[in-house]
Amino acid sequence: MSTKTSTDTELESERPLRADARRNRERIIEAARELFAGERPNVQMDEVAHRAGVGVGTVYRHFSDKEALMGELVRQRFDLFNENLRQALADEHPGAFTALAAALRANLVSVAEDAATRFAFMSGGERVFAHAASEMEEFMLLANELIRRAHLAGELRDDFQASDIPMVMCGICATIDVSKPGWDWQRHLTLILHGMRA
């Protein structure tokens, strides 16, 4: 849902983009995703442009700078997070805590499978997250509802609050990215879920 494609320079410039420009934009994002996921830590804008089959200038026409490009990956990921949260709110059969846990796990599985976005999450500062501001806002609304239900069901610790959800996700995400021997994000999540349980 909500596959917004606004130019990142201005918040609300919703002119529809020429067909070739649209295609280029898509290719640039795809190229960035592939290259950022690679083993080499620092990917150059020239490489992204080359792999996308465009000139560097075109990359900068679509994304004001490198952080904006990473920001787009983050934005798309939050879109997917929100999808997972909505799913959890819909499937109410299992119980409020289970639904919350499932949403967290689904989000982190998607992060674990996507090294490029993880790179954007980690290496980028606040500038990167600014590009996903509205998606993050919706994320908080959905998270709020999810924990409200779990609290009502008496299954979640009283002092657990909505902002703890992105916080623990950030923590687990960091450990996925560092990934020392013996580290296992699944156990990390399980541990935190134990701590969340009322």
Added chain:
Amino acid sequence: MSTKTSTDTELESERPLRADARRNRERIIEAARELFAGERPNVQMDEVAHRAGVGVGTVYRHFSDKEALMGELVRQRFDLFNENLRQALADEHPGAFTALAAALRANLVSVAEDAATRFAFMSGGERVFAHAASEMEEFMLLANELIRRAHLAGELRDDFQASDIPMVMCGICATIDVSKPGWDWQRHLTLILHGMRA
């Protein structure tokens, strides 16, 4: 303890350094600490040199590259972590789990107070941690003993293992560094401690 000051290029070159070189080295580390802790995300090697009152070449004489300089900050921090773990092993009055919790809290307090080291922890890849290899090894030995005791006391979940200690520290450390509104590393730690409890 163990204020090792080996040149970072070779693992075990223990020649004692001329007095002025030693002083310069100290100043460079101090300058890096001050600048990395500043608001601007990317500090230049020239700035570090200037603040330390030396030429850039001198910085590179002491540290093979920028990551080695960050690595030294990480190394010193692990020295301090180890000190905290030893302390926890010595103060056995309170109980094994309490000792473990105190060690974790002490480590994270020191991280929370030191933006420069946090920067080094986060922005650096494995290359940075390689500089603290032996300190990290000792850290694991101490952590092992700490959790062994907590397991014996029956106060720690059976499936909690030694490598989970740096893992959760890494996770909390990441959330300290990002620090969105509503995030609180103290509650993050408390949450995890709840999950650790047998």
Added chain:
DNA sequence: ACCTGAACACCGTTCAAGT
């Protein structure tokens, strides 16, 4: 409207010359 890529700027790193 959009694209190109040579040119520029910035910053990590080196090395010839100094003490």
Added chain:
DNA sequence: ACCTGAACACCGTTCAAGT
């Protein structure tokens, strides 16, 4: 033995010229 800083290399970003 150690220091200096100008020179070099690399890569993010811009912009004049194209379609």
